[in-house]
Amino acid sequence: AQKVTQAQTEISVVEKEDVTLDCVYETRDTTYYLFWYKQPPSGELVFLIRRNSFDEQNEISGRYSWNFQKSTSSFNFTITASQVVDSAVYFCALSEEGFNKFYFGSGTKLNVKP
Amino acid sequence: DARVTQTPRDKVTEMGQEVTMRCQPILGHNTVFWYRQTMMQGLELLAYFRNRAPLDDSGMPKDRFSAEMPDATLATLKIQPSEPRDSAVYFCASGFWTGPTGELFFGEGSRLTVL
Numbered sequence: 001a002q003k004v005t006q007a008q009t010e011i012s013v014v015e016k017e018d019v020t021l022d023c024v025y026e027t028r029d030t031t032y033y034l035f036w037y038k039q040p041p042s043g044e045l046v047f048l049i050r051r052n053s054f055d056e057q058n059e060i061s062g063r064y065s066w067n068f069q070k071s072t073s074s075f076n077f078t079i080t081a082s083q084v085v086d087s088a089v090y091f092c093a094l095s096e097e098g099f100n101k102f103y104f105g106s107g108t109k110l111n112v113k114p
Numbered sequence: 115d116a117r118v119t120q121t122p123r124d125k126v127t128e129m130g131q132e133v134t135m136r137c138q139p140i141l142g143h144n145t146v147f148w149y150r151q152t153m154m155q156g157l158e159l160l161a162y163f164r165n166r167a168p169l170d171d172s173g174m175p176k177d178r179f180s181a182e183m184p185d186a187t188l189a190t191l192k193i194q195p196s197e198p199r200d201s202a203v204y205f206c207a208s209g210f211w212t213g214p215t216g217e218l219f220f221g222e223g224s225r226l227t228v229l
Binding site: 035037043044045046047050091093095101102103104106107 | 147149156157159162170203205207217218219220221222223225
């Protein structure tokens with residue numbers, strides 16, 4: 001079974017639109033960690049955020065915000081007022097207790113058009 | 115800026131040749147992962163180390179792949195013999211895990227093309 005599911009393969013928006021990238025995870029551990037990474041066209045994977053399972057507070061960082069809901073096993077990522085530079089593939093990831101393994105979703109490709 | 119360094123950045127080789135990819139983790143990090151990325155399979159975990167000890171290499175084809183950490187500043191991934199299906203981008207990532215804290219930082223990747 002997929003540990004991390006990113007159902008949206010590709011999303012296209014026009015600049016300044018808000019966009020939400022979905023992430024659903026599956027784990028039996030009570031302690032786990034969720035992550036988002038950005039992979040721009042240049043190819044490197046850039047760390048964006050980490051969330052611990054015991055901290056359900058949502059987070060906002062500039063135009064980025066994350067909505068963690070344990071009840072639905074989701075960790076969604078919203079970009080407000082998207083910009084062309086946001087165009088990238090975004091990966092959601094899960095690490096279970098002990099930081100053993102790191103399960104990545106299949107990624108969502110975001111295209112932001114001017 | 116501390117970063118994970120991978121070499122080579124690009125490698126083109128012929129089927130049957132040995133390929134060695136190297137990774138210098140961020141100083142002080144105690145966990146190192148190797149991933150392979152392809153269009154078809156996405157990001158696949160090949161192996162990972164904690165304090166230089168291999169914890170899991172079940173993602174690697176054992177007959178041709180090997181991963182080692184000869185010291186804390188170097189991780190290697192070797193393919194011998196290489197095959198065209200090994201063509202992919204190979205990422206090394208390192209992190210310092212203490213439980214409540216820890217992130218994983220990726221290198222820029224090594225793009226391997228096996229002809």
